[in-house]
Amino acid sequence: MSKLHSAAEQVYREVKERILSAALPGGELISEGEIAAEMGTSRTPVREAFLRLETEGWMRLYPKRGALVVPVADGEAEHVVAARLLLEADAVRVVTRGPGRAELVRALRANLEAQHEAADSGDVAVFSGLDADFHGLIVRAAGNPLLVDFYVGLRERQRRMTARSLVRDPLQLNSIIDDHTRLVDLVDAGDADGFATADDVHMRRVHGLPRTTGEDAR
Incomplete structure (x- = not known):
């Protein structure tokens, strides 16, 4: 596993855990830079992790604005x-x-x-x-x-x-x-x-x- 992929996996697991534990509530907007600084990595693995979370339906990405944690849907x-x-x-x-x-x-x-x-x-x-x-x-x-x-x-x-x-x-x-x-x-x-x-x-x-x-x- 490459260092980049390993870092992306780490970011993915950490951010997803925050979403599932409600540490990152639905409706919150976060940025790649914010997470990168917290985890001591570059923005590239954060971007990869965010894209994966978007594919799974946990996030919605907005270019130049950040990533929205998708709230629990009505119903x-x-x-x-x-x-x-x-x-x-x-x-x-x-x-x-x-x-x-x-x-x-x-x-x-x-x-x-x-x-x-x-x-x-x-x-x-x-x-x-x-x-x-x-x-x-x-x-x-x-x-x-x-x-x-x-x-x-x-x-x-x-x-x-x-x-x-x-x-x-x-x-x-x-x-x-x-x-x-x-x-x-x-x-x-x-x-x-x-x-x-x-x-x-x-x-x-x-x-x-x-x-x-x-x-x-x-």
Whole structure:
């Protein structure tokens, strides 16, 4: 790997991480020179990284003005939550009919412990990643590789949405953990219908979406 390509990869990963963790919020305009100075590199690898981020839909480039961090689109949160709910609720129905429920519960409780640590330190970037991993564990437990691949495609959008919500309201850290604890208990009890209702309420609360289930799942 050439030095130029290596530098571009480093810039790409760093800037993308800032976008996904909401350190660079949607609507913010940044410049190649600004990032180059921060990372101690020339503008060329920054330009290459920005072009890659634009291709992926995270940025929109404006010549001589800079790069705009593309905001979460209208309706995107609703679509992501609807897709996640379908996958997660179905996965729990599969798991509760098979032998893998206890293993999933152990994995989810271990993830919860890490969430507590991240919440105690106030690390939104780490917490949002653990949140995405928590829900990903549920989908993976059903053992359908096609659905897992589809869910992986949602992970970055999910993580960015969660980080944005946490930046807006840091007090949600503890309420998310409470919701996750409730979801694990429902999986442990084999209550797939209860899980689907609680998961819908949880995701809609976190992302500020109107409810469809009517009642709080607590």
